[in-house]
Amino acid sequence: MKIKIANSLIGILGLLLIWELLYLFISSPVIPAPLATCVLFFEKIPELIPHTLMSLYRIVVAILVSLLIGIPLGIFIGANQLADKWLSPILYYIYPIPKVAFLPVFMILYGLGDLSKITLVIWIIIFQIILSARDGVKQMDPNWEKIMFSFQARPFMRFKHLLLPAISPHIISGLRIAIGISLASLFFAENYATTYGLGYYIMNAWSVIDYPDMFCGILALAFLGFFLFKLTDLLGKRLIK
Incomplete structure (x- = not known):
């Protein structure tokens, strides 16, 4: 410790x-000067907290939805050769597309509120989760599956003792990448039609040429990313024995 x-x-x-x-x-x-900015950062904490909590809420919801959809879909693609044959090429075509360009589409479909921003982040990171789960299943030793069948293991037991341990390292690695991508994409999304969020706070300070305040927002964003990475490490220790 x-x-x-x-x-x-x-x-x-x-x-x-x-x-x-x-x-x-x-x-x-x-x-700006680092020490003076750090002092200002602590003075600005009451003002930064609502923006940080709003950004945290958007990221956490997006990540949870991406995990709930992406992990089962990735397992299905990895375990089913026909699904892998037809769906993997589609993922390869969609994954490299710069998906932040879809923000106007989501804002038209879902309005200017949180839903459009959360949907954008999900659209950006879910493919990373799907591919991570799929690769974890595909790299699993086929003999392990045969052993589970020979012991007549129930589907839940196979998932708990075989699939989950096999894909967990890949999911954790994918989640770390997804956190970095989600912070960057949320920063972009929070520049539009919102009054709360660290992206809004940083760009608002920049627009009035208040650079120390802008760096306070950047520091808050860095601490938010650090917190999420540490949370991912704790999750990895629980899942990966």
Whole structure:
């Protein structure tokens, strides 16, 4: 536990050192002084909390829906050769498309509220979850499945003791990638038709040329990502023995 805390502190100090060097060498008001900005960040916490909670809500809902849909679909594609033959090529065509371009479509279909933004994030990350689950099933040793059949294991037991342990490392890796992508896509989505969210907060500060306040929003976004990554690590320890 102490080692993990020390590693986190080293990461924060390293980030502050890089920030300080950029501040000294670039010498531009666009990059404010790190220590002064950190002091301002703590003063702005009451103002930042509602924006952070709104962004967290949108990301968590999008990730949960993506997991609930993506994992079963990925398992189905990985376990069924016919489904893999017909559906995998479709995934390969859709996955590389820059899906943020669909935000206007979702805003027309679902309005200007949270639903359109959450739907965009789901549309962006669900393919990562599907492919991660599919690859986990396809890389599983076929002999394990034969052993389960020979013991006449029920479907739930096969899922609990075979499929879930086999796909868990792939799901956790995919989830880490999905978190980074979801933060980037949510930042884009929160620039439109909203008054809450870290994306809105950062761009609003930029529009009034308040760079220290803008960096406070960036720091809040970084801490949000750090929190989600740590949560993913805890989940991985529970699932991956």
